[in-house]
Amino acid sequence: MxxxxxxxxxxxxxxxxxxxxxxxxxxxxxxxxxxxEELIRGNCREYKEFFKVKENKNKIAYAGKAFLTKYMCQLINEEGVYLDVVSGGELYTAHKANFPMERILFHGNNKTLDEIEMGVNLGVGIFVVDNFYELDILEKLCCEKNKVQNIYFRVTPGIDAHTHKYIKTGQIDSKFGFALTNGDFYMAVEKLKDYKNVNLMGIHAHIGSQIFEVSPYEEEVDIMLNLVKKLKEDYNVEIKEVDFGGGIGVYYTENDRPKSIKEFCEKIIEKCDEKCQELNIKVPTLILEPGRSLVAxxxxxxxxxxxxxxxxxxxxxxxxxxxxxxxxxxxxxxxxxxxxxxxxxxxxxxxxxxxxxxxxxxxxxxxxxxxxxxxxxxxxxxxxxxxxxxxxxxxxxxxxxxxxxxxxxxxxxxxxxxxxxxxxxxxxxxx
Missing domain, CATH: 2.40.37.10 (Lyase, Ornithine Decarboxylase; Chain A, domain 1)
Known part of the structure; x- marks a missing residue:
């Protein structure tokens, strides 16, 4: 062992x-x-160091679905890590733990009316909008409350990561996100022209879980940054933040060969710098959402x-x-x-x-x-x-x-x- x-x-x-x-x-x-506890805190610090949180103002957001209690919320708050929640229960846990709401990303493919209203009322920093249904409700609710809510659009990038079929999410046949290949994503962007109470800050994608190779993330970087340039040129929409999700694999048995946090972070940063230089665009704020790799x-x-x-x-x-x-x-x-x-x-x-x-x-x-x-x-x-x-x-x-x-x-x-x-x-x- x-x-x-x-x-x-x-x-x-x-x-x-x-x-x-x-x-x-x-x-x-x-x-x-x-x-x-020491290992969890050490992992948080490694992610922050090698993903250049201090130098580049990038962000690490812990995917709370992996393990979330009030004490865990307090721990990651102390470590300066953001929090990704996917339900009203996770959001309420963070609220009761006095986690800063502005450092929360609210995910989920079918947020209920009550969950959306809770998030708006508590002042969640970012709603990661997954579908037209959620987008319409959020706009209507924020209009009624005279609020402007910052959002990301979740993108289905069409990447089929090599992992268990139940935990891969980046391929087009997925319950998550706006697909690029069928035009849904661009329809969502078009709708924003008529919406005044949601503000598109960024785009998000998550390609799966327990991924051991860096190459799927490099492909994701390529797709997402091309999308940043296209949105600016074709829609005059400036994307300030790009969230690559999580999914970095960890050791369970001797059959697993995970790479280090350092290697993953450095490869993703390097690929982003190269791609932005190629596209002649400003490097956006970058976000990673590790869950399993922080606590497993x-x-x-x-x-x-x-x-x-x-x-x-x-x-x-x-x-x-x-x-x-x-x-x-x-x-x-x-x-x-x-x-x-x-x-x-x-x-x-x-x-x-x-x-x-x-x-x-x-x-x-x-x-x-x-x-x-x-x-x-x-x-x-x-x-x-x-x-x-x-x-x-x-x-x-x-x-x-x-x-x-x-x-x-x-x-x-x-x-x-x-x-x-x-x-x-x-x-x-x-x-």
């Missing part, structure tokens, strides 16, 4: 942020989400091992006290993960090939298939790494299973930032 961030081994036991994972399991019970490797999940079922000549199932309710990605995307026993980190005897199974009443509730693990027995504490993105945020109460608590660790201290859901919490909305 690869160690990330502040992970280290002391007396055969795994520590994160200077805190024993075995002691965390004792203190908070399992299942438990554990986040390495910073998060881990601790489980207690229960039953171990050996089916001779077939498979050994090792069952844990969590599963698809706290990490749906293996069932949804066939996502891979690594694991270990937290107080047997240096053991190299008694290797077993096992399948880590969850406790839900579903045959598909499998966290890791056919992994080698050493000296395993019931009662052990198992860790799966790189669960910081889309674990907590996609968690469910299937089988009436309460959601896990969340703990941040840093400099030898642990901090509970989200309580474990109780059975009473589970029924609190039922009448």
């Amino acid at each position: 690869k160690l990330h961030g502040t992970m280290g081994i002391k007396d055969n036991t795994l520590y994160i942020g200077g805190v024993s994972t075995k002691e965390l399991a004792k203190k908070y019970n399992t299942p438990l989400y554990v986040f390495d 490797n910073a998060g881990s999940t601790l489980y207690s091992i229960g039953s171990i079922k050996e089916i001779k000549d077939v498979r050994t199932y090792v069952s844990v006290d969590g599963g698809m309710t706290d990490n749906i990605r293996p069932s949804l995307y066939q996502a891979g993960y690594e694991c270990a026993i937290v107080d047997k980190m240096n053991n190299e005897e008694g290797s077993h090939k096992v399948t880590i199974a969850g406790k839900c009443c579903e045959s598909g509730d499998i966290l890791i298939s056919n992994t080698n693990i050493f000296d395993i027995e019931s009662g052990d504490i198992l860790i799966t790494t790189s669960t910081g993105a889309y674990g907590y945020s996609m968690a469910s109460n299937y089988n009436k299973i309460p959601k896990n608590p969340v703990v941040f660790v840093n400099n030898g201290e642990d901090k509970l930032i989200c309580k474990r859901q109780s059975y009473e919490d589970l029924l609190s909305l039922e009448l």
Whole structure:
């Protein structure tokens, strides 16, 4: 199992942020989400440095859908990062955390009337407008409230990134954005001639998730900056900001070969500079929206091992006290993960090939298939790494299973930032 961030081994036991994972399991019970705060902050700072936030006034906006709590909002605010939200719930979380509304980008392909009104009333900095329906509602609402709202148009650039079909979004057959190839984007620009209460500040595109190569982003830069020039020449519309979305891939297993934050940022900046020089246009303010790559490797999940079922000549199932309710990605995307026993980190005897199974009443509730693990027995504490993105945020109460608590660790201290859901919490909305 690869160690990330502040992970280290002391007396055969795994520590994160200077805190024993075995002691965390004792203190908070399992299942438990554990986040390495130093790693998250370090990732924020790397993005800001290598994307030239200070020098060029570029922006990093954290894609909150990956993992969002009030504490996370406070953390990225302290780090000077913007926030991308995609629902009223995420927006409300940011509001309650006192995140600056002017540093929020409000995404979503079907914002409801209530969500749009909430965003306008709270003073959201940018609405990323996804369709004609939203554009019309936003103009009407802002007119009624005598407000002018800054917007980006979300562009579907026609890039088919090589990733899982459920998490690629840049191709023309997508529920997101105004397509370039069928003329929808230009129709939206034409409509702005009659609209006085929305102000087109920029354009946005997102080509997918868990992308390991820089070349799709270079293609995106090419398309988006050509579009900036075309809008100026053909429509007299000046685009001041260009948002390239997120999607930068991270390490989950030894099969993954992610590039560094530095390499991605520098390649994108370099391509933008070259393209603007070629087109003889001013370099706009550039935005990236990392989500997974800020938090995935910073998060881990601790489980207690229960039953171990050996089916001779077939498979050994090792069952844990969590599963698809706290990490749906293996069932949804066939996502891979690594694991270990937290107080047997240096053991190299008694290797077993096992399948880590969850406790839900579903045959598909499998966290890791056919992994080698050493000296395993019931009662052990198992860790799966790189669960910081889309674990907590996609968690469910299937089988009436309460959601896990969340703990941040840093400099030898642990901090509970989200309580474990109780059975009473589970029924609190039922009448």
